[in-house]
Amino acid sequence: MTIAGEYRAGASIEVAHAKINLALHVRRRRADGYHDIETIFAFAEHGDIVAAEPGQPRLTLAGPFAPALAGEDPEDNLVMRAADGLRALAGMETQPAIRLDKRLPVAAGIGGGSADAAAVLRLLGRAYGIAPDDPRVMALAATLGADVPACVRSVTVRGDGRGDRLELIAADGLHGLPLLLVNPRVALPTGPVFAAWDRIDRGPLAPGDPLAAALAGRNDLEAPATKLHPVIGEVVALLAAQPGAILARMSGSGATCFALFGSEADRDAADHTVAAHRPDWWRLASRLR
Template sequence: MTIAWTEEAVHVRAPGKINVFMRVGDVQPDGYHDVATAYQAVSLYEDVRAWPDDEFSVAFGGSIDTSALVTDGSNLAIRAAKLLARATGVSGGVRLEIDKHVPIAGGMGGGSADAAATLVACDALWGTALPKEDLLALAAQLGADVPFSLTGGTAIGTGRGDRLSPALATGSFHWVLAIAEFGLSTPGVYGELDRIRTEDGRNVPRSPVVDAEVLQALRAGDPVLLAQSLHNDLQEAALRLAPGLRGILELGESHGALAGIVSGSGPTLAFLAADADSALELQVALSAARLHAIHVHGAVHGARVLAH
């Protein structure tokens, strides 16, 4: 096919996410778990710039340490670009530069945001103009959180988290993120949850669902109601693997957070604040305790091209 190439870089920004609710079902034959989650995209972003090239390459910068990231063909952004090229018949490559701000292995979908932003950037760069449904189908092949990184906003995810339905959320929710200096392996956290459940002989939900109270709180734009319904089945497993997180949760809640939760598989902690002023006070308190704390708000848009 003929591709409308551009010589200028395409710049795409994609958000990190918080799982404000997460229920985990039993492990499936394919090794994945059925989940029911409420995602909210928040104002901590990954910036991807794409230039036309003969090969596929990626380089990283940004506000976090990216030295441990792989830059070969196993990198999720490279895989995203190659997947789109195969799907659309593009014969060239792309040079990607990614400024990372979402913590790595932090439970906020940073790698998924990179993949989603790469799909959008390459689609614009190569002029392939895929319909959103086709981009979402490609995103689902790359990872459970990638489709949500494309859509952003607030949404319910089922299946592996990749079957999305929009959730109505009004107003703006203010969060303070406590960013850990280490990561947690997502498969490792799920494995720990399976061990806990086996040890305790717990009943595991066959078809997990998101509680109605969560949807009502989001629809009402009410942080107090949402705080009462925050839940994450993975939290106990993450706290077992990283016990120090428990004290940080207690610290945040003692300094005015309405509630705190492990985001996704952790170790990032998300504290819900009543409003912007309360979030700022909490950020200051956590920073004074020598924690890396960031104030963000949600919901925000998914991956989108930024004008030059």
């Protein structure tokens, strides 16, 4: 595994869109150790970048968060498991070589490895002539992680079960909505957060309009994540206090938090305020897809 600089000429590129859970209701812990959840997945315009670069090392890392992955065995990396799985599905002999430009924090509640794996499935699917909505691709995605099928689609969907039973929902009111992501540079693996959940079922996620459902909903993992890292509460409170903020919440199992805004001017003003308050926090100004 190497860390590289610029893309090679002719590289095929795909964005691994950051995933945002607008709401996340944890209903119960299942006998298989997973949890039944109800969530609204939405996606940012920005994210990591994956590129196919034939003839290069199996996995090349770049970007500001590449060092967090530099010690991993590339054969165990979710990106390469996705690449090899699709290669086998397509019956191709040549092993894919992938460059991952890691622009999003690791263990951050915004899709990270799931979004990267999903982007590889889309990227190589184009090269192999396999559509991303092919049932074989979606079945492969489900074996890679509960969030991966939603990340393959990278459009607003409702997720039930482990989050892998997906339902397309009308989301015209969300498209293009200004978004600010903030991470206090805390890595927060999913397992400890779910383990700290109090196992209280606080009720279902409302059907219908996704923004209305999100506003009426909650993230049941926000409280246990905040107990583990109280700074998360500081981030959410700061975002919620910004003029024009429509919704401020933690995404997924954290520690990245987000706010939706009514205008790009309000989002950009909030971005400047957060930067002035805590210049050490990671921020990304984007929009919902």
